[in-house]
Amino acid sequence: MGLAKTEMFTDQQNEIALFAKAFGHPARVAILQHLFKINTCVCGDLVNEIGLAQPTISQHLKELKHLGLIKGNVEGTSVCYCINTENWSKMKQVMHAFLDQDMNNPTCC
Amino acid sequence: MGLAKTEMFTDQQNEIALFAKAFGHPARVAILQHLFKINTCVCGDLVNEIGLAQPTISQHLKELKHLGLIKGNVEGTSVCYCINTENWSKMKQVMHAFLDQDMNNPTCC
DNA sequence: TTTGTTTATTGCAATATTACGATTAATATT
DNA sequence: AATATTAATCGTAATATTGCAATAAACAAA
Numbered sequence: 001m002g003l004a005k006t007e008m009f010t011d012q013q014n015e016i017a018l019f020a021k022a023f024g025h026p027a028r029v030a031i032l033q034h035l036f037k038i039n040t041c042v043c044g045d046l047v048n049e050i051g052l053a054q055p056t057i058s059q060h061l062k063e064l065k066h067l068g069l070i071k072g073n074v075e076g077t078s079v080c081y082c083i084n085t086e087n088w089s090k091m092k093q094v095m096h097a098f099l100d101q102d103m104n105n106p107t108c109c
Numbered sequence: 110m111g112l113a114k115t116e117m118f119t120d121q122q123n124e125i126a127l128f129a130k131a132f133g134h135p136a137r138v139a140i141l142q143h144l145f146k147i148n149t150c151v152c153g154d155l156v157n158e159i160g161l162a163q164p165t166i167s168q169h170l171k172e173l174k175h176l177g178l179i180k181g182n183v184e185g186t187s188v189c190y191c192i193n194t195e196n197w198s199k200m201k202q203v204m205h206a207f208l209d210q211d212m213n214n215p216t217c218c
Numbered sequence: 219t220t221t222g223t224t225t226a227t228t229g230c231a232a233t234a235t236t237a238c239g240a241t242t243a244a245t246a247t248t
Numbered sequence: 249a250a251t252a253t254t255a256a257t258c259g260t261a262a263t264a265t266t267g268c269a270a271t272a273a274a275c276a277a278a
Contacts, residue, residue, distance in 0.1 A: 164237075
């Protein structure tokens with residue numbers, strides 16, 4: 001079907017899955033890493049930085065923006081993107097809670 | 110196309126994306142959380158625990174196993190699954206390195 | 219106003235993912 | 249051997265994702 005049955009899972013589980021899905025494509029990973037690396041807004045050169053066509057990059061940016069992980073500020077004809085640090089922190093908390101769970105006393109076969 | 114152009118990204122970026130993709134479905138999140146929660150191997154009741162059909166669960170388990178995040182031990186007619194703690198730790202390192210990157214001096218528009 | 223520059227949107231083709239019924243495989247039990 | 253139990257696999261339908269060419273939209277500069 002290709003359709004996740006989200007209604008049978010908790011909000012937390014769905015939230016984790018949504019964030020994870022955003023990181024589930026190397027182009028989006030690369031975009032985010034670049035935004036962190038350059039340490040400021042990036043206007044335009046993402047298409048040159050990543051090797052994909054402009055509409056493809058635009059689409060990935062849209063997803064990240066929709067999730068709130070990045071911000072886009074219009075600057076004349078170009079748009080400047082940067083990490084939404086506040087939301088990134090919130091996302092980190094959610095993901096850490098999931099990744100850092102531990103088995104206190106693992107007794108496996 | 111539905112096909113990620115992995116060759117234009119670094120191994121690290123592709124690895125992050127692969128792990129993230131595994132967490133990109135609430136059923137797999139739920140499976141992993143359950144394995145952590147019960148603190149031991151689980152033989153069989155995952156289908157009852159999660160609300161999906163047996164072949165669907167089996168498919169999700171296969172993906173997680175293929176990534177090395179869980180182990181499956183055959184116990185008679187049933188199979189016991191548990192977290193592969195060693196690989197889970199390695200995965201955590203990779204994901205933390207990505208999530209915990211920081212802008213030292215964010216100057217945004 | 220025309221032209222150039224930059225980003226978003228549309229439309230579409232190719233591939234991937236999700237889900238499950240039906241079946242198979244493997245092993246226990248009787 | 250026959251039957252039951254459990255999990256994997258196969259086949260298939262429905263939906264999602266990825267990528268890009270073509271186009272549109274928005275704005276600046278001439």
